[in-house]
Amino acid sequence: MITSPDNDKLKTIRKLHRRRWRDKLGLFAAEGEDLVEAAAAAGRPPRFVLRAGADVEPTLLAEVSALGSGSRVIGVYEQVFAAPGGRVMVWLHGVEDPGNVGTIVRATDALADGPVALGPACADPHSPKAVRASMGSLFARPPARADFGALPGTRLALAADAPRPLADVVGELANCPGPLVVCLGSERAGLPPDVVAGADAAARIPLRPGGPESLNVAMAAGVALYVVATRMAAHA
Amino acid sequence: MITSPDNDKLKTIRKLHRRRWRDKLGLFAAEGEDLVEAAAAAGRPPRFVLRAGADVEPTLLAEVSALGSGSRVIGVYEQVFAAPGGRVMVWLHGVEDPGNVGTIVRATDALADGPVALGPACADPHSPKAVRASMGSLFARPPARADFGALPGTRLALAADAPRPLADVVGELANCPGPLVVCLGSERAGLPPDVVAGADAAARIPLRPGGPESLNVAMAAGVALYVVATRMAAHA
Numbered sequence: 001m002i003t004s005p006d007n008d009k010l011k012t013i014r015k016l017h018r019r020r021w022r023d024k025l026g027l028f029a030a031e032g033e034d035l036v037e038a039a040a041a042a043g044r045p046p047r048f049v050l051r052a053g054a055d056v057e058p059t060l061l062a063e064v065s066a067l068g069s070g071s072r073v074i075g076v077y078e079q080v081f082a083a084p085g086g087r088v089m090v091w092l093h094g095v096e097d098p099g100n101v102g103t104i105v106r107a108t109d110a111l112a113d114g115p116v117a118l119g120p121a122c123a124d125p126h127s128p129k130a131v132r133a134s135m136g137s138l139f140a141r142p143p144a145r146a147d148f149g150a151l152p153g154t155r156l157a158l159a160a161d162a163p164r165p166l167a168d169v170v171g172e173l174a175n176c177p178g179p180l181v182v183c184l185g186s187e188r189a190g191l192p193p194d195v196v197a198g199a200d201a202a203a204r205i206p207l208r209p210g211g212p213e214s215l216n217v218a219m220a221a222g223v224a225l226y227v228v229a230t231r232m233a234a235h236a
Numbered sequence: 237m238i239t240s241p242d243n244d245k246l247k248t249i250r251k252l253h254r255r256r257w258r259d260k261l262g263l264f265a266a267e268g269e270d271l272v273e274a275a276a277a278a279g280r281p282p283r284f285v286l287r288a289g290a291d292v293e294p295t296l297l298a299e300v301s302a303l304g305s306g307s308r309v310i311g312v313y314e315q316v317f318a319a320p321g322g323r324v325m326v327w328l329h330g331v332e333d334p335g336n337v338g339t340i341v342r343a344t345d346a347l348a349d350g351p352v353a354l355g356p357a358c359a360d361p362h363s364p365k366a367v368r369a370s371m372g373s374l375f376a377r378p379p380a381r382a383d384f385g386a387l388p389g390t391r392l393a394l395a396a397d398a399p400r401p402l403a404d405v406v407g408e409l410a411n412c413p414g415p416l417v418v419c420l421g422s423e424r425a426g427l428p429p430d431v432v433a434g435a436d437a438a439a440r441i442p443l444r445p446g447g448p449e450s451l452n453v454a455m456a457a458g459v460a461l462y463v464v465a466t467r468m469a470a471h472a
Contacts, residue, residue: 099335103452110448137448167466205462206469212346212373215458216339222455223462226441230403233442 002056005063009048010056013064013074019124026079028126030139031071038136039077049075066128079126080142084152086114088228089144089179091151093195094186095217098123102133103218104184109137111225114179117144117151121186148195153179157191157199158224160214166224169203170231176200180232182224187217238292241299245284246292249300249310255360262315264362266375267307274372275313282311302364315362316378320388322350324464325380325415327387329431330422331453334359338369339454340420345373347461350415353380353387357422384431389415393427393435394460396450402460405439406467412436416468418460423453 002010015021016029027047030036036049052058052072062070084091090108095101101116101123108116116125123130125143148155154176156169173180183199185191196202205215205223215223238246251257252265263283266272272285288294288308298306320327326344331337337352337359344352352361359366361379384391390412392405409416419435421427432438441451441459451459 103455106448107451107455110443110451113444133452135448140447206466207346208349208465211376212342212371215343215346216369216454218452219339219343219455219458222451223459226459226462229444230442 002050002060005060009050010060010064012076016076017066017128019127022079022124022126027076028079028131029066029128030075030077030131031065031067031128033073035131035136036073036075039075039139042139044077044080044139046075046077049073067132082115082142082144084115084117084144084146085179086112087178087180087232088112088225089114089181090116090221090225091119091146091148091155091181091183092116092122093119093148093183093191094121094189095184096121096123096186098127098130099133100216100218101125102130102138104221105130105134105141105143106137107218107222107225109141111222111229115141115144117146119146119148148198151181153177153181155181155183155199157183157196157202158205158220159190159196159202160204162196162202162204164203165206166203166227169201170227173201174231180228182221182228184217184221187214238286238296241296245286246296246300248312252312253302253364255363258315258360258362263312264315264367265302265364266311266313266367267301267303267364269309271367271372272309272311275311275375278375280313280316280375282313285309285311303368318351318378318380320351320353320380320382321415322348323414323416323468324348324461325350325417326352326457326461327355327382327384327391327417327419328352328358329355329384329419329427330357330425331420332357332359332422334363334366335369336452336454337361338366338374340457341366341370341377341379342373343454343458343461345377347458347465351377351380353382355382355384384419384434387417389413389417391417391419391435393419393432393438394441394456395426395432395438396440398438398440400439401442402439402463405437406463409437410467416464418457418464420453420457423450
């Protein structure tokens with residue numbers, strides 16, 4: 001039973017709050033029984049797991065929680081990255097909110113068979129908020145890293161000012177070389193113009209005239225993946 | 237220039253962090269220039285607006301921020317509730333996360349013409365996180381409050397275990413009496429069985445076999461509203 005805040009495992013968890021240390025150690029922490037179970041289900045062994053009352057005094061574990069919710073269990077895992085692939089995957093540029101990155105990892109796992117590939121200036125998918133938002137999908141479907149130019153397959157850019165609606169464009173892409181890569185940019189700026197111009201196709205999600213100019217980026221990803229999944233199923 | 241933390245306006249903003257005080261005063265706070273501009277664009281006059289450096293010492297304003305991001309402007313507004321209506325609207329049951337409630341308010345404003353109606357056990361749409369996530373749509377499209385039994389029109393229940401996929405069901409509802417009410421439940425429990433049984437139709441969003449059992453509730457709302465919007469446009 002750990003009874004000192006100077007314990008090495010507690011120190012490691014504290015370090016993993018910060019991206020610099022996550023990058024340096026190649027590790028990350030997952031808080032809560034659901035996530036630790038998801039890791040086990042995905043065959044991802046922990047470096048270590050600490051349970052309140054069994055391995056460590058509950059107050060000491062709560063103190064190293066990054067989520068401020070008094071976690072009763074925290075596991076530490078090695079970071080794993082996948083290669084781009086699958087029939088359908090996602091590429092993100094400048095998505096800085098970790099909750100959005102995690103939510104997109106979850107939605108991609110639910111609706112597609114490929115990973116989420118992170119381009120420049122994205123939130124760390126192994127940050128505490130991203131891991132929590134992924135609801136275990138980070139273990140089941142590790143993220144990838146890729147520059148736009150290195151993406152395989154057919155690249156579909158989502159852009160608010162693209163002339164054509166999503167459903168029309170996706171209908172035409174069903175037989176294109178895979179994977180189909182759904183590309184999304186930051187909430188404020190969208191995808192850079194050279195990415196939109198360099199993509200194989202561009203599309204917008206039609207919104208009500210006079211309403212908001214955009215959807216939350218995670219929601220846009222979910223809508224696009226749903227449309228792609230249902231169109232591909234119709235063509236399968 | 238306000239120079240004392242005991243100023244009445246600062247005290248009011250501090251009180252509005254808590255739901256009990258928001259309910260009692262019928263007010264809420266909106267932080268940031270974007271939201272204050274959205275309120276003005278929607279014709280919603282503030283009770284008052286405080287700007288750092290002009291009306292109040294910057295450190296004092298930052299201290300009463302509920303979002304911990306050092307807001308430079310905070311406006312206080314009267315709560316407004318709409319009646320259920322429109323061609324398409326949303327009803328929520330047990331959606332406890334304020335970020336999800338705000339994101340759904342934004343998506344509904346972007347994809348539908350009716351409000352988000354809050355049923356039992358939902359997060360306060362006027363909480364700081366919900367207001368921020370709504371990105372101004374809370375002003376453009378005030379929320380409603382309604383019990384399930386009091387909803388008008390045709391009620392479509394989203395349920396993970398519904399036998400029929402969303403697209404099929406929505407196709408049949410295009411000519412039903414409006415508004416079409418998309419009903420969603422909590423992330424953990426979904427809609428109560430009596431709500432699903434009492435709805436006019438039930439549908440699921442088809443997910444990949446072996447993947448996550450559900451989408452984030454805000455994402456599910458966005459996908460459903462997109463499907464409804466595109467089907468209705470096709471029938472218009």
